[in-house]
Amino acid sequence: MSPASPETPTGRPPSAALADPPVIAPGHTFATISDKISAIVLTRGTPLGWFVGFGIAFAFMMLFLMTVTWLLIKGVGIWGINVPVAWGFAIVNFVWWIGIGHAGTLISAILLLLHQRWRMSINRFAEAMTLFAVACAGMFPVLHMGRPWLAYWLFPYPNSMSIWPQFRSPLVWDVFAVSTYATVSALFWFVGLVPDLATLRDRARSTTGRVIYGVLALGWRGSARHWARYEAAYLLLAGLATPLVISVHTVVSFDFAIALVPGWHSTIFPPYFVAGAIYSGFAMVLTLAIPIRAAYGLKDFITDRHLENMAKIMLATGLIVAYGYSMEAFISWYSGNTYERFMYWNRMTGPYWPAFWALIATNIVTPQLLWLKRVRHNIPLLFVISLIVNTGMWLERFVIIVTSLHRDFLPSSWGMYSPTMWDWFTYLGTMGLFVTLLLLFLRFLPMISIFEMRTLLPESKVKE
Template identity: 60%
Template sequence: MSKSYEYVPEPALVKGDHSFSSITDMIAKTPLSPAPKLWYLAFGLANLLLIVMLGAVGYLIWEGTGIWGLNNPAGWGWAIINFVWWVGIGHAGTLISAILFLFRQGWRTAINRFAEAMTIFAVMCAGLFPAIHVGRIWVIYWVFPVPNQMAAWPNFSSPLLWDVFAVSTYFTVSLLFWYVGLIPDFATLRDKAKSKVAKISYGIASLGWTGSFRHWWNYEKAYMILAGLATPLVLSVHTIVSFDFAVSVIPGWHSTIFPPYFVAGAIYSGFAMVLTLMLIARKIYGLEDIMNIDIMEKMNIVMMVTGNLVAFAYLMEGFVAWYSGYIYEQGIFWLYATGPYAWGFYILMFCNVITPQFLWSKYIRRNVALTFIISIIVNVGMWFERFIIAVASLATDFMPSNWDYYSPTLWDILTYLGTFGLFFTMFLLFLRFLPMVAIAEVKGVMPQADPHNYDDETKEFIESKAKPVVPEQAETV
């Protein structure tokens, strides 16, 4: 029996001719150098939006939720839509950091720090909305399991209170995971910093890291444990968020497919946001060799898979409504397509069903401009998905005599836009003062880190073997 063998080298995760030293210099120069003028411009715009958010929230607390477009029966509006959307945005960070780490996917090292930071800031934005949506915000502490002056304990059977525990746990574990991963890089910045203030600050943050074997051993154990803790959160957090809807009896909400459907949608939108921010940062900061086209293509493949899962969930929702024979469920799906919110329904179908089909093309998956456009379209579509779920189902409930059209007010819009100010203020501070790429992890996937790394003579031999083998010359086994 004869076989033809052909050596196909693995594509390099870091492009270009880089050494450990050049990788360190490339990533560390941003936090250790003066900020460019463009950063100050972006930071000023983000701060302006943050001030708008603070003003809108302050006026809401003063006047009450009547300044929003809520009505009867649409008691949930943009606040809940934005809460679910921001939580979904944060899902990719945990998946990239924890699950891909456990599966030993080396390509994650270029984007995991980026995604983890995005997760934390997105969850901060998400946590704002349930807090201000309660109406009587001065008794918001009732949602926590502590006694209060009226002996009114929290109602733990409410899924809205489950969100408090799910999201706070998610935020805590994500923050710890992010910080532990930063410790070796803090030590690198400490050693390279010229300013005394920077040396002291990064030195405190690095917790006395010396790079000894014992430190690396403890670091890797802690990182593995946190990855194991974070992995179930990828599934549990958005599953619990879906229970806000699924445990009710409202037509269009009472569906067992909501938990997996929400999780797939969260990963879909999260990867889209990571791509949007990554493609901008790699261009501005010259990180094309690390955040390269191969990594972008892998992220597009994940987006394509999760996008098709979301499309399948849409199809199954409609099928189950038809097959069940339940007239109210059938009616709400008919109203989605032909009712007062049909315009939003067709926007989400275009963004979430048609758009991911373009990613079947390898050319599009490897095209930076087209990927950037698709990533923005996906996040627009996922927002409209939450809009249709939250508003259309409530505004057209069981009794047509109750129906009313929901329209957001200026304060709904300003509050939502203001959360982008919070997100980008925190994100720009991250880009300015912290390494946006995990220096130690990127070095770990370079050829120089391989204990079996070949010398030049062996490399030439391997490259010669990479040529196609003529069948007549094939080795006989």
């Protein structure tokens, strides 16, 4: 935001900016930005593809409801979990979803604090992705409890049983971390939406639209005094969300690291879980952004430069994850501890070896392609890599949870884990829930922050 170089969105000298592809295509004005983004919601009509996608996603969401109903009738025995692997798909999927959410907060909060203005066209739907991913994530531990209707027992409240949560347990920390994360993400998202909801209110032609967007816009009128407090609040929220997002995945990693199980009890877990979360989140943003910008013709706003930047972040966080894996391997050897050494050897050569080597191939080897500029500019290839990384990050959690639990200290208590069809249905079902929510969001709310996009134009800078 340096006034000295108004035409360079990154604040670099103009010569460097000329070499970079722009963050917004030339020829746009305040009016065209407002109209183009709000038209998707208000006037352009719903594309046929939306209905097809919604139909499929809705069917999967119904599959989820069916599965949950069967789960409530029969109990968690319908899943493949049993002692010693009591944490199967439910926790794998919980960690996978919550990790995906982290990129949204990173884009909206950390990149805001770092003045990375290219974030402005992707932050809104990345935040929406966070919210919906956290909603999917939250399902799993609750359903995994066996009696989900008693989930409120996790919270401290005065009750007739005179019992209270055990605050030395990382599982209780998790309750606080995830519920705080969900609340703060929702608030952050809504605050960002208010000025754009006012735009929709003023542009809506139907009475229903005016009333609904009007109520949601809270009577926003763009007063300079309001903007001053708004910006202060937004910046403070970003400052709060930044340590929050790091703490959330740290606490999730504590669920493992605080336990004594070989393969879990490791101090590298918090940093490499956080990096892995951001890694998988950016992969998911790419998976979503590439088809969305093509379907809605938003290449003016979500430019190739955005995709390239995200690919670079993926590469960087992917390397941190690779470092995490190598440290895990090194420490298990260097510790000289029999159980630790056995654990890693078993991961590589034991019954789940295909999962481990697939993890290395998808998560460590594949993203190395992103070193090449040609790959970062090849959009279809980028899309494929993002899908591979999403799979890889899922495999990571599978390997950590299943291979660590299935062979613990006593060979007499060893066992195997394999998911049942109900495990797969629950997982696919939450994907249906995620895509359903995302498609509703794309249809009814502005997917790009309109007011922030206006500030990217050179004429938004006051010349005196």
